[in-house]
Amino acid sequence: MAKRIGMLGGTFDPVHIGHLRSALEVAENYALDQLLLIPNAQPPHRNAPQVSAQQRLEMVQLAVAGVDLLSVDDRELRRDKPSWSIDTLLSLRAELDAQDQLLLILGWDAFCGLPSWHRWEELLEHCHILVLQRPDADIEAPQVLRDLVAAKSVNDPQTLLGPSGQIAFVWQTPLAISATQIRHLLATQRCVRYLVPDTVFQYIYTHQLYQE
Numbered sequence: 644m645a646k647r648i649g650m651l652g653g654t655f656d657p658v659h660i661g662h663l664r665s666a667l668e669v670a671e672n673y674a675l676d677q678l679l680l681i682p683n684a685q686p687p688h689r690n691a692p693q694v695s696a697q698q699r700l701e702m703v704q705l706a707v708a709g710v711d712l713l714s715v716d717d718r719e720l721r722r723d724k725p726s727w728s729i730d731t732l733l734s735l736r737a738e739l740d741a742q743d744q745l746l747l748i749l750g751w752d753a754f755c756g757l758p759s760w761h762r763w764e765e766l767l768e769h770c771h772i773l774v775l776q777r778p779d780a781d782i783e784a785p786q787v788l789r790d791l792v793a794a795k796s797v798n799d800p801q802t803l804l805g806p807s808g809q810i811a812f813v814w815q816t817p818l819a820i821s822a823t824q825i826r827h828l829l830a831t832q833r834c835v836r837y838l839v840p841d842t843v844f845q846y847i848y849t850h851q852l853y854q855e
C-alpha cells in the first residue's frame with residue numbers, strides 16, 4: 644500500500660499553533676502516514692531569523708513531542724547550503740517507494756511566492772501540492788500560478804492521484820496567527836501564551852528569545 648507523507652517547511656521563528664493545528668488537521672483529515680515539519684537553515688527568500696537554527700529546531704521538537712502523526716526533520720539544518728525545497732524534495736523522494744505520495748504543504752502566502760523559488764517548475768514532478776488557507780494573508784496569486792491551478796488542481800484532496808503532479812486546496816481551521824505577530828508581541832513585552840504550545844512558551848521565556 645502506497646504511503647502518504649506530508650512536508651511543511653518553514654522558518655518556524657517561532658513555531659505557533661497556526662502551523663501546528665494546520666499540520667495536525669491535514670494529517671488526520673487526509674490520512675497521512677506522517678507529516679514532517681522541516682525547519683529551514685538559511686531561508687533563501689527572507690532575512691536571517693532572530694534566533695539560532697538550533698533553537699528554532701528545539702522549539703519545533705518540543706511542539707510535536709508525543710504527537711504520533713507529526714515529526715521534525717532536520718535535514719535542511721544539516722545541509723551546508725541554502726534550503727532549496729527542490730533539494731529537500733529530491734532527498735525525501737529518494738527514501739520513498741515510487742508510488743508513495745509526497746505532499747508539499749504550503750500556506751497561501753508561500754504558494755503565491757512559488758515562482759521565485761529555485762527550479763519551482765520541477766516541484767510537481769516529485770510531489771503534489773496542498774495549499775492551506777491563510778486568513779491573515781491578503782495576497783493574489785500571479786497569473787502563472789492561476790494557470791497552473793487551472794491545469795493541475797483537483798477539487799478534493801482525497802482524490803489526488805499517483806505520487807505527484809496535482810494541486811489541491813485544503814480546508815483547515817483558519818487561524819490568523821503569524822510568527823511575525825508573535826515576535827512583535829514579545830518585542831513589546833506582551834504575552835504570547837495560547838498562541839504557541841506551553842512547552843514553546845516556556846522555552847521562549849527560559850531563553851529570553853525575541854525580547855529586544
Ligand code: ATP
Pocket residue numbers: 651652653654655656660661662665748749750751752753754775776777778818819820821822823824
Ligand atoms: P513569518 O510571520 O515570520 O513570515 P509564518 O508565521 O508565516 O512566519 P513560516 O515559518 O514562514 O511562518 O511558515 C511556514 C509555512 O506555514 C508556510 O507555508 C506558511 O504559509 C504556513 N503558515 C504559517 N502560519 C500559518 C497559519 N496561521 N495558517 C496556515 N498556514 C500557515
